[in-house]
Amino acid sequence: MDAALQAINGAIQLIVPEVILIATVCVAFAISPFLVNDRGQSNPGLRNRWGVIALFGVLSAALVWWNTPHTTVTNGPFRIDELVWYTRLLTFGIGTVLVLVLWGQVEDSVSGECMACLLSILAGANLVAAANDLISLFLALELVSIPTYVLLYLPRRDNASREATIKYFLLSIFSSGLMLFGMAYLFGVGGTTNLVGIQAKLASGLGDAAPLVIVALGMIIAGLGFRITAVPFHFYAPDVFQGTAPAAAGMLSIMPKIVGLVALFRIAQTVSWFTSSIGSTSIATVAGLAVITMFVGNLLALRQRNIARMMAYSSIAHAGYMLAGFAVIVPGALANGWGAVLFYLTTYGFATVGVFGILVAVSDSRKPSMTIDDFAGLSKSHPVAALLMAIVLFGLTGLPPTAGFLGKLSLFIAAWSQGTELGPWLAILMALNAAISAWYYLRLIATMYLQPNSQLGSSQLQVPALVGSALCAVVTLATFVAPQWIWRMAESVGKLVG
Amino acid sequence: MTGDPLSILVWLSAIFFLCGFLCMIVKRNVIGMLIGVELILNAANINFVAFGQLSRLGIDGQIATLFVIVLAAAEAAVALAITLVFYNSHSTIDADRGESLRG
Numbered sequence: 001m002d003a004a005l006q007a008i009n010g011a012i013q014l015i016v017p018e019v020i021l022i023a024t025v026c027v028a029f030a031i032s033p034f035l036v037n038d039r040g041q042s043n044p045g046l047r048n049r050w051g052v053i054a055l056f057g058v059l060s061a062a063l064v065w066w067n068t069p070h071t072t073v074t075n076g077p078f079r080i081d082e083l084v085w086y087t088r089l090l091t092f093g094i095g096t097v098l099v100l101v102l103w104g105q106v107e108d109s110v111s112g113e114c115m116a117c118l119l120s121i122l123a124g125a126n127l128v129a130a131a132n133d134l135i136s137l138f139l140a141l142e143l144v145s146i147p148t149y150v151l152l153y154l155p156r157r158d159n160a161s162r163e164a165t166i167k168y169f170l171l172s173i174f175s176s177g178l179m180l181f182g183m184a185y186l187f188g189v190g191g192t193t194n195l196v197g198i199q200a201k202l203a204s205g206l207g208d209a210a211p212l213v214i215v216a217l218g219m220i221i222a223g224l225g226f227r228i229t230a231v232p233f234h235f236y237a238p239d240v241f242q243g244t245a246p247a248a249a250g251m252l253s254i255m256p257k258i259v260g261l262v263a264l265f266r267i268a269q270t271v272s273w274f275t276s277s278i279g280s281t282s283i284a285t286v287a288g289l290a291v292i293t294m295f296v297g298n299l300l301a302l303r304q305r306n307i308a309r310m311m312a313y314s315s316i317a318h319a320g321y322m323l324a325g326f327a328v329i330v331p332g333a334l335a336n337g338w339g340a341v342l343f344y345l346t347t348y349g350f351a352t353v354g355v356f357g358i359l360v361a362v363s364d365s366r367k368p369s370m371t372i373d374d375f376a377g378l379s380k381s382h383p384v385a386a387l388l389m390a391i392v393l394f395g396l397t398g399l400p401p402t403a404g405f406l407g408k409l410s411l412f413i414a415a416w417s418q419g420t421e422l423g424p425w426l427a428i429l430m431a432l433n434a435a436i437s438a439w440y441y442l443r444l445i446a447t448m449y450l451q452p453n454s455q456l457g458s459s460q461l462q463v464p465a466l467v468g469s470a471l472c473a474v475v476t477l478a479t480f481v482a483p484q485w486i487w488r489m490a491e492s493v494g495k496l497v498g
Numbered sequence: 499m500t501g502d503p504l505s506i507l508v509w510l511s512a513i514f515f516l517c518g519f520l521c522m523i524v525k526r527n528v529i530g531m532l533i534g535v536e537l538i539l540n541a542a543n544i545n546f547v548a549f550g551q552l553s554r555l556g557i558d559g560q561i562a563t564l565f566v567i568v569l570a571a572a573e574a575a576v577a578l579a580i581t582l583v584f585y586n587s588h589s590t591i592d593a594d595r596g597e598s599l600r601g
Contacts, residue, residue, distance in 0.1 A: 135562050142569055149576050153583070162584045166593060169580055170531050173573055174522055177538035180566065181515055184545035188508075191549075193558045 007076060014078045015130060016068070017061040017088060021123040024057030025116045032112025040109055047111035051103040051464065054115035058099060058122065062092040074196055079132035082493045086342055087129035087262055089489065091255075093475070094349045095122040098251055100468030101357045102155070105247040110154045117147035117154070121255055129262045134183045134193040137263065141179070144259050145172050145227075148252070155245035164243025168252075171226055171236045179223030185216035186270070195270045203272055210278070213271060217282055220267050221289075227260035228319045229312075231293040238304075241312035246363060247465075249308055250356025253315040254349040261322060261341060274331045274497050287327035287422055291429055294320030298436040305371045310440060311355060314396060317437055318348050324426045325411045328418040331497045339487075339494025340407075340414040346486055347395065347407035347479060354392030354472030358385055360465040372444055376451035382461060386448045391473040397441045398434050403479035408434055410487075507548035514541035528581045528591040532574065539570050 012019065028050065036042045065088045073080040098118060106114040124143030131137035149172070153165040189209045190198030206213060225233040241249040273279040297317030304310035322341050329337035359370065362378070362385055379386040395404035408430070415427035479486060514537055521534030543563045550559020585591050 135558075135565050139565060139569065142573075146572060146576055149580065153580065159587050162580075162587055165580055166528060166584050169577060170528065170535075170593060173532075173535050173577070174538075176573075177518070177535050177542070180539060180542040181545070184511075184542040184549065184562075187546060187559065187562070188549035188552070191553050192555070193553075193562060197554075 011077050014073060014076075014080050015127065017065040017092075018123040018126050018130075020061040020064060021057060021119045021126075024053065025120045025123070028053070028112045028116035028119075032110075032116075035112070036109050042109045044108055046108040047103065047106055050111040050115045051099065054099045054119060055096065057119055058092060058095050062088075062096075065092065074132070077133050077136055078130045079196070080130060081496060082489075083262065083265070083496060084126070084129045086489055086493045087258065088126050089486075090258055090342075090346060090349060091122045091125045093346075094254060094353055095119075097350070097353050097357065097468040097471050098247070098255075100464045100471070101250055101353065101360050102247040103464035104462035105245050105360050105363075105465070106155045114151060114154050117151040118251065120147045121151070121251065125255055125259050125262075128259050129266075131266065132195050134187055134195065134198075137195070137266065138176075138180060138183060141259065141263060142176065144255065145176065148172070148256075151251065152240065152244045152248050155248055160243040161245070164240045167236050167243075168240045171233075175223040175226035175233070177223075178219045182216040182219030182223065185212045186220075186267075189213055189216070190270075195266065199270045199272060202270070202276075206278075213278060214281070217267070217271060217278070218285075221264070221282070221285060224260040224264050224267075225289065227256040228264075228323065229257070229293075229316045230289045230319055230323055231296045231316065234293070234296070234316045234319075237316060238309045238312040241308045241315075242306055246308065246356050246359040249311070250353045250360075253311065253352045253356065254345075257315070257319060257322065258345060258349070261326065261345065264326065265338065268329075269496070274329055283327050283422075286323055287426060290320050290323035290327055290426065292320075293317070293323060294429060294433040296320075298433050301437070301440050304440075305373070307359065307370045307372055307375070307444075310372070310444075311352070314437070314440075315352060317433065318352070318396075320433070321408070321411055321430055322348075324430055325414060328415045328423050328426060329497055330418055336491065336494030336497060337411075337414045337418070338497050339490040339492075340410040342493055343410050343483075343487055343490040344407040346490070347403040347476070350472045350475045350479075351392045351395035351402070351404055354388065354469045354476065355396070357465045357469030357472060358389045358392070361385055361462045361469060363462075372447055375444060375448050377453055378448040380452075385461060385466065385469075388466075388469045388473045389448060390445050391476055392469070393441045393445055395476040397438045399438075401480050402476045403483065404476070406480060406483050406487075504548055504552075507544055511541040511544035511548070514538075514544065526592045526594055528577075528584070528593050531593065532577050532581075536570060536574075539566055542566065 035046060071080055102114060102118055121144050124140050127140035131140050149165060149169045152168055153161055187193055189212050190201045192198060229237045271278055273282055294317055297313050297320055301310050301313035304313060322344055325337045325341035362382060395402040398404040398408035412427050412430060415423045518534045518537030522531055525531050543566055546559040546562045553559060581591055588595060
């Protein structure tokens with residue numbers, strides 16, 4: 001009995017940053033209902049207090065994480081390794097920006113709940129990386145998706161937002177069901193819920209259980225494909241991005257992708273995807289999904305006038321690049337696909353959240369949905385916002401001097417040097433798609449700088465969102481100048497393959 | 499493949515899964531689709547319990563099922579809240595009746 005208690009206490013110490021986040025969430029959920037009067041109103045300025053508290057929660061969790069030594073633990077309910085370290089780097093960095101972006105977008109009366117939902121999404125993303133058990137992996141995934149439903153609805157409560165929430169909710173819960181069913185088969189084959197245990201069992205030979213493993217993998221890839229917005233599981237994305245508030249859409253463009261890719265990697269590790277014979281069919285599936293996703297995302301983005309829909313298709317296209325990187329993971333390779341995917345997640349994440357931050361900063365509460373034409377002449381009315389927008393759009397295009405260029409380059413090199421016939425083809429298709437995507441990103445920059453008559457000139461800039469976008473732009477530029485630090489971290493995670 | 503209790507349970511859960519899947523595709527009513535998802539989750543639960551008797555500890559399948567049941571309740575709570583709000587504005591709970599998002 002004592003040994004079991006000690007094991008549980010020891011496991012809690014591995015996830016102290018997440019415990020801090022969840023504690024902040026509990027405080028927010030417990031207190032905020034009492035700060036609202038009978039008519040659903042509250043003191044003006046309440047959102048500033050909750051914003052500060054949320055920021056404090058994220059930063060103190062990040063401080064604890066920063067001071068923990070790098071350790072590797074593979075037994076017990078949580079697995080702590082380099083991947084967890086890197087995921088925390090991503091979620092705390094992007095989470096800080098997301099708090100700033102969400103700050104000005106929420107009404108005072110619901111600000112506590114919105115911030116709490118955002119923080120539980122961040123904690124869930126870290127726990128997905130740390131999960132060493134089918135149960136904890138599934139619960140961590142749901143810790144991301146249930147708050148997401150609430151966050152999609154609360155900041156903007158109109159008909160479009162209701163419709164977006166219900167669409168996202170139905171598809172998300174359906175994908176969770178598919179994945180859980182796949183996990184149940186994996187449990188049946190492995191004989192334990194522990195991922196390391198399943199890996200050991202599967203490595204000792206599949207026997208006649210191979211069809212079950214293939215069905216399980218298919219369902220898990222489909223379930224996670226919804227989160228990554230891989231085609232053909234992408235169709236909700238444009239509607240949801242358009243219908244929800246830009247800050248929530250910004251969260252939706254990056255957090256589910258981090259979660260989906262990390263969970264896919266953990267499952268791939270469990271079934272020894274990169275070394276066994278099951279891997280070759282899975283890799284072909286992922287490569288096929290990647291190619292369709294890239295082309296559908298970029299080609300459909302070309303004809304969008306609504307900026308949120310355009311960004312939705314852009315996020316689909318970027319999911320395609322990352323899946324292509326995932327398909328070229330080779331154990332022991334010098335330029336590793338997994339390291340490149342994680343580096344790309346960082347460069348893409350800051351760039352896309354930066355775009356949504358500018359959308360929030362210049363948005364007009366009377367006109368929640370924005371088209372590209374609304375941005376005409378932004379460089380005259382809000383020169384700083386236009387400059388930041390141009391930097392992060394350069395990052396999404398993949399042009400120097402931004403980190404997006406290095407992200408695309410590392411994916412390209414990883415694919416080119418992968419060693420099979422598949423790699424160079426994926427690299428060429430990726431380069432072709434990057435060229436297509438330049439058209440719609442640069443068109444937006446041209447609209448901002450070359451066209452007169454500003455529509456957004458009269459609106460007041462929202463300062464926290466602008467600060468968040470400025471942070472994104474700084475990270476995007478700084479990572480181009482000095483990529484070594486992040487790249488070395490991503491590379492050391494890439495060594496986990498094998 | 500037939501005869502022993504384990505394979506009967508696994509086939510039963512596969513049938514439940516199929517029912518839930520079809521329900522999800524055919525129904526347009528949000529509550530109906532929710533019932534389909536619950537069927538899928540419970541199909542997975544049957545699998546967890548059925549395979550649980552083969553596991554080393556013997557209880558991890560049951561524990562997983564308990565977690566999934568609690569989680570399904572949480573999902574249903576959020577789902578019904580969203581559905582109620584949708585009904586208040588659209589006076590219907592058909593998921594494809596929303597008209598504001600097209601493009």
